[in-house]
Amino acid sequence: MISQEHSAWTNIAAPFNDDVHWDRPRYSFPVEGDANAVSRATSAPFMNAFTFLDANKWFDLNKYHFLRFIDRLALRLGPTYVAPNERNPRKSFSILKQAPNGVYVAVGTERGFIGAAATPNASHLLLADTDESTVLFNRLNVILLKLSKDRTDYIHLREKADFYEWSRRATEAELTADERTLMANHKVFYFWSWHVRNFFFLRAYSVWSLLPSTFYFSHYMFNNERFRHIQEMAKLDRIKAVPINLSDTPKVERLVEALSTANLRLSILDLSNAWWRAYIDRSSLVALVKKFAQISTDQSIFMITSDANIWYLKQIWKYFGFRLKEVASEDNLNKALNGDRRIHGYRPNKLQNVDSCEDIF
Secondary structure, three states, rough: OHHHHHHHHHOOOOOHHOOOOOOOOOOOOOOOOOOOHHHHHHHOHHHOOOOOOOOOHHHHHHHHHHHHHHHHHHHHHOOOOOOOOOOHHHHHHHHHOOOOOOOEEEOOOHHHHHHHHOOOOOOEEEEEEEOOHHHHHHHHHHHHHHHHHHHHHHHHHHHHOOHHHHHHHHHHOOOOOHHHHHOOOOOHHHHHHHHEEEOOOOOOHHHHHHHHOOOHHHOOHHHHHHHHHHHHHOOOOEEEEEEEOOOHHHHHHHHHHHHHOOOOOEEEEEEEOOOOOOOOOHHHHHHHHHHHOOOOEEEEEEEEEEEEEOOOOOEEEEEEEEEHHHHHHHHHEEEEEEOEEEEEOOOOOOEHHHHHHOOOO
C-alpha cells in the first residue's frame, strides 16, 4: 500500500500542471502543418508548445529552416530562462554545506540541480518555476539522470546521443508514461538540442563567455561525488519540477501543505534573483517566506543572489544565506533587503545572522 507521504510527494506537481500555458513557449515559432501531425504533437503533455511540420511540403521545410535560424539567433543573442547566467555557483557552496536535512526548493534550471548536488543534506529537490521552457528542461534533465548508468553516460546522453538513442533508452527503462512520451517526441529533442547543446549553455551570456568558465568546476557532471548525489535523488524519484508562480500565495499554500503531508522539512529555499520586485512584490515575498517557515527547522536556509555589475558585461553574482526563520517576518526581511537589487549589511557568500544586519531604515 502506498503511504500518504509517498503519494503526496509523487503527485506534488499534478495540481499545478494545468496552470502553465504550454501553447505559448518563450522561444518557439509555431508553423502550420499536417493536422494529424499537429494532433499527435498536442496529445501529450507540453507538446502543444512544439508544432509539427509536414515534411512533404517544400514550403513548410523552407519555413522550418528559416525559423530554426531565427530560433538559434534568439538563443545566442538574448537571455533565456533555460540557460544559466551565473559564472561561479561554487561561491554558494559554503552556505549550502550548512543546510539541514530536507527538501531543496529552487527556481530556474541548473541553479537547483547544482545547488542540490552540492548540498550534502538535501534529500529531495523541488524545482518550482512558472516558465514553461524551464519546467520542460527540468523534467527532461531528471529523465536523463534516471537513464544514465554513470557520469560519463549522462554526459553522453546530454551532449551527444541522438533522438533514436533517447527513445530506445527510455523504452527500455522504468519510466512513467509521461516521461516516455516526452522522450519519444522529436520536437522535445529539438528543444533540448538548441537550448542545451550550444557553446553558451555552460557560459554566462557576457564578455566572460569566451574565457574558460569557472562554471564548469561547479557543475555536477564534472564531479563524481556531486553527480552521484543528484543522480541518486533522480533514481529514487526525489526530484520534481512543478509549474508554479511563487507570487501566487494560495498556490504556495497548497505546495507547502503537500510538502508537509509528505513529511518533508525545508533544507533550503533558493530564490536566486527571483526576489527582485520585477518577479515578485514585497508582500508576496513576505508571504512566501512565512509559508515555508511552517515546514522549516531552526537551521533551514533562505538563499538569494544579487548582481553587483552591469547586465551582460560581468554577471558576477553574490550569494547571501540566512536562517529562514530569522527572516520570516516583514521587519527582519526588510532589514536584509532594500530596493530591488541591493542587499545591505551582509557579507556575500556567507551565512548571515539577521541580528548583525546594518539597520538601513
